[in-house]
Amino acid sequence: MQANLNKLREALRLTLPSAELEISSPDEVPNIQLALINSNFPTGPLPEQVMRDVIAKPAYWAFCWGSDLALAQWLTDHPTVVKNKRVADIGSGSGVVAIAAKQAGATQVWGCDNDEQALLATQTNAELNHVDIKLCADINDLPKDLDLILMADVLYDRSNFALVKKIKALNGTLLIADSRIANIEDPDFTLFHQAEALTLPNLGEFDEFKTVRFFVTGRPQTLLGTDAA
Template identity: 40%
Template sequence: MSLAALNTELHQVLADAQLIATRLPGLEALQLWLLDPANLNRAFSSEETRRLLDQPPYWSFCWGSGLALARWVLAHPERVRGKRVLDFGSGSGVVAIACAMAGAQQSIACDIDAPALLASNLNAQLNGVDLVMANDYFAVTGDIDLIMAADVLYDSSNRVFLEHFRQRAAAVILADSRVRDLQHPGYRRLDTLQGQTWPDLGEPLAFREVALYGNAN
């Protein structure tokens, strides 16, 4: 698995784009291979726009909720230390990597998108940590102590996982910049964090406010 292979994945969407090793604001302990912001400084053709919408390379961005949750993990290592953790919808792997850095016994990056797992793997290498990769949440066996998920509720079909997570793990932590008033009897609001998608997509400022939820059981 190589950076060249990951760039090839990116080129299927944007032919001239490049990944660069990036340190994130307020998360200097961690680096990720992310889309070079210079690649966003031009208009996209209609064909590029179609490809971006059809197969968004989520993994080439660190989403605001992922950034906020990774910072939170490093500020509260006691919440993950010694635990088997699963990061659902891991994208770049930012949260899973933060968990490994914070002393998780095992950190699983789970994503349905194959390039996302490639990105998580390369990003883990970049940071000198080990992750376990999973492309199917339901195929992961064994006990899981903690499930985390950042910016996955944008897809309403993922709401069904809210119940699965509570059944599967003693603790669940969700971070979401799109869903800031989650109405679910099994979850309660823990905090409000700040986070910005990187590279900057020029999203509305309201999306920099990230709701942190925990399971209520």
């Protein structure tokens, strides 16, 4: 694991040369440890080339995004949602949601991210928490018999709505947690929960991005197992 932490640190410094990795537990999910960028990370003004690198290849995985914190906490509080299920986390980044799903009793969890450093972060953080997370870089490589697919803070990029269509074509209920969108214009989704959360370390985001909305395909009662018998 130390070797992976070193690789992550090197990857982070390729973008932000003076950044550090710190291992800590978010208040929302105190049972999860994550290696994230240091809380007093350099913000600027940054040298021009560093700015260009940050924009060209943002180290999303070095932050734990608000939607992920909110979703990881909600899964921890509602373990029946994932218990004994096969689950995938799309855009896994730091891996916090995948780790929370596994800790809450999912039988198998896949972390899927098209950034290879994010996959390394998911793997390293899974090792830090002694859970087994399977990795894949392409949603087409996910197993076809998933029960639940999670996706948090991936719709910051509007082009990722195309991803939602593709994921809907897979088997399994799709649960999206996102602070960047107020609604999903697709009648298959129901908004069923809202929570407040901040990205860790704090990015000083606008107030409008502090509310995380949870959407699910199908009936929320089915997800929660509260359907009338």
